[in-house]
Amino acid sequence: MTVDPLDRLRSIDPVPHGSSAPSLELVLAQIDAVDVPPRRRPRSRGWARMAVPALGVLAAIAVVAVVVGVVVAHHRHGSGVTVTLATTPSSSVPSAESLAPRGGMPGALLILGAAAPSGNIALISFGQCQPCYRGGQGRGSVTRDWLAATSDGGASWHVGQAPWNLSGFASAGADTWAEGLQSRGHGDGGFNEFYASHDGGRHWSAVSSAAPSEGGVGDVSIAGGEVWSLGAGCIGSGCTGAPPTDTILHASASGSHLAATAAQPPLGDDTNVSVVATARNSALVLADDYGTNPRVATIVRSRMFATSDGGRSWRSVATPCPGKQNFGRLYGGSSGLWATCSGLHGTNELRRPVGGGRTWVTVVPAGNITQFQPVSSTVAWVLTPRGRVLRTADGGRTWNQVWYGGRPEGVALAGRTPVLAVQSASTATVVAVVTHGRVDGHAQFTNFVVYRTIDGGRTWRPSVVRLPTAG
Amino acid sequence: MEPRAQFEELYRAYADRVHAYALRRSTPSVADDVVAEVFLVAWRRLEQMPAEPLGWLLGVARRVLANRRRTESRAAALRDRLARHAAPAPSAPADSDLEDRVQRALAGLAERDRELLLLIAWEGLRVNEAAQALGVRSGTLAVRLHRARQRLAEALAAEDVETELEVQR
Numbered sequence: 001m002t003v004d005p006l007d008r009l010r011s012i013d014p015v016p017h018g019s020s021a022p023s024l025e026l027v028l029a030q031i032d033a034v035d036v037p038p039r040r041r042p043r044s045r046g047w048a049r050m051a052v053p054a055l056g057v058l059a060a061i062a063v064v065a066v067v068v069g070v071v072v073a074h075h076r077h078g079s080g081v082t083v084t085l086a087t088t089p090s091s092s093v094p095s096a097e098s099l100a101p102r103g104g105m106p107g108a109l110l111i112l113g114a115a116a117p118s119g120n121i122a123l124i125s126f127g128q129c130q131p132c133y134r135g136g137q138g139r140g141s142v143t144r145d146w147l148a149a150t151s152d153g154g155a156s157w158h159v160g161q162a163p164w165n166l167s168g169f170a171s172a173g174a175d176t177w178a179e180g181l182q183s184r185g186h187g188d189g190g191f192n193e194f195y196a197s198h199d200g201g202r203h204w205s206a207v208s209s210a211a212p213s214e215g216g217v218g219d220v221s222i223a224g225g226e227v228w229s230l231g232a233g234c235i236g237s238g239c240t241g242a243p244p245t246d247t248i249l250h251a252s253a254s255g256s257h258l259a260a261t262a263a264q265p266p267l268g269d270d271t272n273v274s275v276v277a278t279a280r281n282s283a284l285v286l287a288d289d290y291g292t293n294p295r296v297a298t299i300v301r302s303r304m305f306a307t308s309d310g311g312r313s314w315r316s317v318a319t320p321c322p323g324k325q326n327f328g329r330l331y332g333g334s335s336g337l338w339a340t341c342s343g344l345h346g347t348n349e350l351r352r353p354v355g356g357g358r359t360w361v362t363v364v365p366a367g368n369i370t371q372f373q374p375v376s377s378t379v380a381w382v383l384t385p386r387g388r389v390l391r392t393a394d395g396g397r398t399w400n401q402v403w404y405g406g407r408p409e410g411v412a413l414a415g416r417t418p419v420l421a422v423q424s425a426s427t428a429t430v431v432a433v434v435t436h437g438r439v440d441g442h443a444q445f446t447n448f449v450v451y452r453t454i455d456g457g458r459t460w461r462p463s464v465v466r467l468p469t470a471g
Numbered sequence: 472m473e474p475r476a477q478f479e480e481l482y483r484a485y486a487d488r489v490h491a492y493a494l495r496r497s498t499p500s501v502a503d504d505v506v507a508e509v510f511l512v513a514w515r516r517l518e519q520m521p522a523e524p525l526g527w528l529l530g531v532a533r534r535v536l537a538n539r540r541r542t543e544s545r546a547a548a549l550r551d552r553l554a555r556h557a558a559p560a561p562s563a564p565a566d567s568d569l570e571d572r573v574q575r576a577l578a579g580l581a582e583r584d585r586e587l588l589l590l591i592a593w594e595g596l597r598v599n600e601a602a603q604a605l606g607v608r609s610g611t612l613a614v615r616l617h618r619a620r621q622r623l624a625e626a627l628a629a630e631d632v633e634t635e636l637e638v639q640r
Contacts, residue, residue, distance in 0.1 A: 005623040009592035012573045019494050021486035021506045024479060268582070 093403070093460050096418075096432035096449035104436065104447035105467040112145070114431050115169035115201065116423035117176045120153035123201045124419075124431055124448065124465065125166035125178070145180075149201055154429070154452045154463040164206070166195055169421075170220040170227065174200050175253040177220045177227050179213040194220070194229065194249075194258055209258035211247040219273070223334035224280030227253045230273055231260070246273045248285060250311050261311020276330040278337065281310040286319065286328050286339070302328055320351045320360040336377030338396075340369070350396055352377075363396030373422040381428055381457075383420040389430060391457050402457025403430055426456045431465075474517050481517075482510055485525055489532050492594055496536055508535045526596060526603030533586075533604060576626035584619035591616065 010016075105128055112125040128144045145165040150157045166178040176197045194213050197204045211231025219230040231247035246267050249258035265285050267273060274286040285305045302321050305314040320339035321328035331338045339351045339360065350372070351360040374380035378395045389403035418432040430451045437444030448465040489509050493502035509532045513520065521527050577585055590601045602612040 005620055005627055006588065006592045008569075008573050008627060009577065009588055009623070012570045012577075013495070013593045015491045015494050015593075018487055019491045019502070021482075021490035022503050024482050024486070027482060027486075027507055027510050028479075 093451065094462060096434045096462075099449045099462055099464055100434035100436070100447040101464060102436055102445075103469055104434075104445040105469065106445060108435065109433060109446040109448065109467075111419045111431055111433065112165045112180070113167035113169050113178065114419045114421035114429065115171055115176060115178075116421045116427065116429050117169075117171035117197075117200050118173055118423070119200070120151055121200045122150050122154060122421060122423075122429050122450070122452070123166075123169070123176075124148040124421075124450075125162070125169075125180075126448075127165055147204075148448070148465050148467075150450075151200075151202075153454075154450050154461065157450075157463075157465045159465065159467055162204075164193065164195060164204075166204070168220050170222045171201075172222040172225070172253055174198055175222065175227075176201050177207075177222065177229070177253070178204075179220060179229070196227075196256060198254055205256070207251075207256045207258060209249055210260035211249065219275045221275055221277040221283070221333055222253050223277035224282070225253050226277060226280060227251050227255075227258070228275050228277040228283045229258060230275050231258070246271065248275060248283070248311060250283075261307070263307075263311060263313055265305035265307075265314040272328075274329045276337070277333050279308075279334050282306070282308045283311070284317070284330055284337070285314070286321075286330050288321075288328055318358055318360065320353070331372055332374040332377075336374055336380075336395075338372070338374045338380065340372060352396060364399065371420045373420060373428075375422060375425050379425040381420060381422045383418065383430075387418055387432075389420060389428070389457065393425075393456075400457070402453070403451065403460060427454045428452070428457065430460075474514075478510075478514055478517060481513060481520065481524065485528055486510065488525060488594070489528050492529050492532050493536060495589070495593055501536075505532055505535050521603065523600060523603075526600030529590065529594060529596070529600075530604040530606060572630040573627065576623060576630045579626050580619070580622060583615070584622055587612070587615055587619050588623055 108129045110127045110129055112127055114122070114124045116122045124147070126146050126148070128146060145162045146159060147162040147166065148157050148159045164180045166180045168179040170177050174197075178195045180193060180195055193206045194209050195204050196207045209229075209231055213229070213231065221228050227250070229249045231249050248261045248264055250261050251258045265287065267285075267287050268289040272288040275283060277283050283306070287303045287305070289301050289303070302319045304317050304319040306317045307314050319328065320330070321341035328339055328341045331340070337353055337357070339353075341349045341351055349362045350364045350369075352363050353360050369382045369384055371383040372380065373382070378393055380392050380396065382390045382399070384390065387404060388401050390399040391402045392399045418430050421429045421431070423429070432449045432451070433446060434449055435444075435446045447467060449462055450465055451460040451462050453460045486506055490502055490506045493505035497505065509528055512531050512535075513524075513528060577588075580588070587601060587605065590596045590604055591598075596604065598613050598616065599609045601616070602609040605612065607615070
């Protein structure tokens, strides 16, 4: 007897008896919270504004939470490299909790991104979540997007409500680009866009692009006066039939339109893609292909493509991550290329190219990193899940712990560590979240305390970001 | 009908189906969020809702899930999927060996075939609904489905033969 192959598929349905969706009331409450009317006309793009709480959180950790090895001291890796952690010099640095004033902004503040574009300028993009269930991902949360900026190295901050959240910053001189989700009040109710500032982050505008942003993945990269990024397919009925594959985008860093490159590397439908600009007209694209079968949690293949003619042609090059590993990601660019390869079972590695990129080698042992920010082929900064900032000055052979902020209360609420924004080999900014009080287990008021170093982490100067108390 | 009432009717009729679709491809917490996101899109586009909206809704869910995978921390997503592996199965499999064989056969198919077959087998979509979910014409999908079924049948047969040979050895 022949059995219908579809019947055999049905026999392994992991949800054979159906399931129960969240209650209608909860979903209606969320719709009321974001206050979006039904659309009158079809548009080609539209992203779920309801995802703001979740995407806000995800955006803040979009580039981060890539698992790499740094924390485990004295652990020897196969490459023979030993990681050493110097005694922290931050013992004289006052804790964020001791510096933060009482009160602050109501609710929990979720850092969406931070950048240090140039000189004394630094930016913090954050969402205000009220109430903030499960770190902003729960139902019934209302968020507002804000942008805090300083132009005097953190001595004073200007905080203003932003029409969009900004994340995934990339800067080169006065030009700073970001991804983000446009807030309500702009007609559509929210969709992912690219944003650019050409004056060091003082003024921002949404830029047009051949494909919408993926919304905070952080795949914006600048090198050689050009910006490269990744556009997503679109969602909703207006996009029916549109290809789901990602699109490689390219523009002048001082421009205002991201165009699709003339040729596209052969990306799959279900692919994690990482893009990094390496020089003028040159970029690398790392693509990890995986299936959607929930029981096949593995990368099918990892591929990397390079262009040196502005995207008119692409060639295959050696991938940084061996086949056994998953979720590769590229960092750096013109001054030094790095990659993280996060494994399926915790074998997470930071890798560097050798022989002009013909092969890649591991430079640090396994561990966890929340953020990785290289600034050259020798200097890189990392933030660990426990709130430690480490810095290498020898290409990842040795690491020194240069800051430790612990886990203040607010951080525990948001489920994350502080945020690190790096400007150069010597200048970096750490943003710590401090929460005061609880209402039904949720944050009542939240503040930021910012630490900045200009000497490679030997000394840190703290300052408090003065936040509006209402809103 | 008022938009609000129309939306409530839509939600009551299809939310569980969307939730089940998401649950088959993610974790319970993600499935909840996916439902919320899908129905927010539905709320915004209520006037465009087709008469038979299931395929449209699952098409949105498919893209929401794909977008989440891309925007989420890759490591976190992987942990979620691993946690799902570690968690007890929603229902006890009738025969783990049989299930393994079907899983292997399924995993060996092209992604395009796999998604189409699962929309039909697990989500119970008709051809026109699956076409809507995948954004292709019904005629095109019918041809793809026919070929995908053939490829699945061949893969299952190969798995069965392989297993029999293993038993004989």
